[in-house]
Amino acid sequence: MILQSTICKATKNSHFIWFERLLYRHLRGIYTFAKYGISTGKLEGINNKIKTERRKGYGYPDDEYFFLRLMELSRKAS
Template identity: 95%
Template sequence: DRFHIIKNFNDKVVSEIRKDEQRRLAEEGSPEAAKLLKNSRYILMSKRSTLVQKDEDARKDKLVSTAGEIFNTPEIKAHGGNEVWYDELLEENKLFFTIDLVKDLLDQAYNSHDEVEMCVRLEEIIDICKATKNSHFIWFARLLYRHLRGIYTFAKYGISTGKLEGINNKIKTERRKGYEYPDDECFSLRLMELSQKAS
């Protein structure tokens, strides 16, 4: 499923490479460069269109979070410079540039409605990942190769487990909130009520 492929790429490739590069820079005596990478996780994971939107929100002084009186939290406005920062990261590091390339190819693959085209895109990603000689990219290449047939059939059927994942998260959240429910029947009724609100 697309959700799990992207999640695996973000968690096992993007995050791990960022940590490795941060350690390398610190060991090479570049603490400032290492510090710059510390808060770059979500920048590296985001699509360029998302970063452009965040910069646009910053120009409009859009609120991200309102001030809270109970916990005395200040209001937070969207901050800009995301796309510029992203471009700087890509220019400075070949692995980050490869991350951007793979993200773009994954997006193209999942937007394809032809199995052959999607398969070609996925095989291209596998070749790029292997060519990096990086252990995290190689792990991702093996993951794609093992599940290749199941992944490219998405182009034909377009079936996703996105709604199922959303329902599962709703159930988990409600279970955490619902310690006061007297029995399973009451919990089930609450879940049915939630599902009707969602639809």
């Protein structure tokens, strides 16, 4: 990977340099996906549902009720 990075930089082509930077920023995620075969997409979706529920609630009576709402939300089909 380091050799490809060096080649991309040596070309002085802005498109190659942009692509090299893109790969470098996402390298950890690419390695993780290649090694384990899972992505963070599902986790990000769950976090989005939690944020949406919190915004919709506009103040729950207590934390226990909020967590019960999240449990109910997780059981619903998307």
